[in-house]
Amino acid sequence: MSVLLFKVILIVLIFLISLGLAAYATYGERKVAAFLQDRIGPDRAGPFGLLQPIADGVKMFLKEEIIPTVSDKFLFILGPSLFMVTALMTSAVIPWGTPMEFGGVSYPLQVADINIGILYVLGVVSLGIYGIMLGGWSSNNKYALLGAIRASSQMISYELAMGMSVIAVLLMTDGSLSLNVIVEGQKGLNWNVFYQPVAALIFIITAFAECNRTPFDLPESESELIGGYHTEYSSMKLGLYLFAEYVNMFISSAVISSLFFGGYNFPGLEYLQTVLPTNLVSLISFGVFFGKILFFIFFFMWVRWTIPRFRYDQLMRLGWQVLMPLAIINVLITGAVITFFGN
Amino acid sequence: MQLTNRSKVVVKKEMSFVEKLYLPAIFSGLAITIKHLFRKKATLRYPEVTREFAPVYRGMHVLKRDEQGRENCTACGLCAVACPAEAITMDAAERNKGEENLYREEKYAAKYEINMLRCIYCGLCEEACPKDAIYLTDRIVHSEYTRGKFVFGKDVLVEKVDERIDISKRKKSYKID
DSSP, rough: OOHHHHHHHHHHHHHHHHHHHHHHHHHHHHHHHHHTOOOOOOOOSSSTTTTTHHHHHHHHHHHHHOOOSSOHHHHHHHHHHHHHHHHGGGGGOOOOOSSEEEEEEESSSSSSOOTTTTHHHHHHHHHHHHHHHHHHTTTHHHHHHHHHHHHHHHHHHHHHHHHHHHHHHHHHHHTTTOOHHHTTOTTTOOHHHHOHHHHHHHHHHHHHHHHHOSSOOOOOOOOHHGGGGTTTTHHHHHHHHHHHHHHHHHHHHHHHHHSSSOOOOOTHHHHHHHSHHHHHHHHHHHHHHHHHHHHHHHHHHHHTTTHHHOOOHHHHHHHIIIHHHHHHHHHHHHHHHHHHOOO | OOOOOOOOOOOOOOOOHHHHHHHHHHHHHHHHHHHTTTTTOOOOOTTTOOOOOOOTTSSEEEEOTTTSBBOOOOOHHHHHOOTTTTEEEEEEEETTTOOOTTTTSSSEEEEEEEETTTTOOHHHHHHHOSSSSSEEOOOOOOOOOSSSGGGGOOHBBBBBBBBBBOOHHHHHHOHHH
């Protein structure tokens, strides 16, 4: 099998998994919400309501498509498309498992092992704000614009703390930005979260903010901004926005688990590699990684139904006056410890 | 005066460092919500599962027959008089020869109608009835598309001979024969 063929298969698989998981995350969100509130949740479409995402998708497609006459048509359509594309693009640098082997050749389970992996993730994620910004601005609606402005200022404020918290991790992996190297440096239970709990905490909090999830869902706070940046959107364009939010959640769960929670590593992986065939171990490691991702997606939902939304000034104070200094201090302390005591 | 010991006095004081971290509060909140994940759910899957009604529940009416399958109602009109919502109307008729197996006494209701939209389910008709003929049951009046369909006639109200409606719970509650 040529490398190209393997990569194409991998890309298509990851694409399908991201979309399928995002679809079922909507179902999961409703179920988790229901269970945390002592309800049952959707259970009419299929057994346990498992066909609900399909019914929702069909509903989204069949709804009337409305483009406001006063809107900038090109940007109005570009907004959700860009948001979705950037959400999907991030998955390229994530190592999904240990390498597979076909005919003596090793194929890494990663679409692109670029040496600036985590930088690429941060870069693409910050591009995603253009999707929200363009959508909100081109709608020609004050609520949408307010939502878009909130989203962009929130993203900019939290990206700094996010980048700073990642630097502390990079210091520990000899400065390599490749996600593959970062994950490989966390063999067994040697996870970064045990060495960098503060960085992990900051990263998780900022990831919540970057995904516009509660308690940071001010851009779409329906009680004050109607729908936020997607107020004017309808039909599948609205669907893309809602859907991309779940893809974002999936990707950030993947990034959180590969940066701080060992990625596909788990205690006993090395032992399994000596006993079981390579490809089977690869699948097992992928399964473990997937389990971690699912846990973090559940965590996202769990927090959503626990904590109420921030006020805007609280959000800004937390970002600039708490997380930023904390992240910088964390980097300084990590640097000092590495300089004086070695790794 | 203190009614319960759950009340909390609100004090506007400076938060301590631990409180300012918010994290302990967030984690205790997460613990509370995760507990609810394993609680018994309050929802009933309604059409498949129905909630148990109280014995005194007053739902759709039934016109009873006696043990031999004869209608109890004699169209005396006491229920219609007692009805505060004026939901009940009836036409009386005399029993002919050969109808003794259908009607218990010489007079019977040829037409008996209850407008279910007017009815307030107070149960006064049941109290007024001297012949044990009308009872409110734990059945729910189902929804319809037109108002006309809510006027229930004898075809709906009178119980079928082979399909008796159980009213023992209501009989016990306060009616003494």
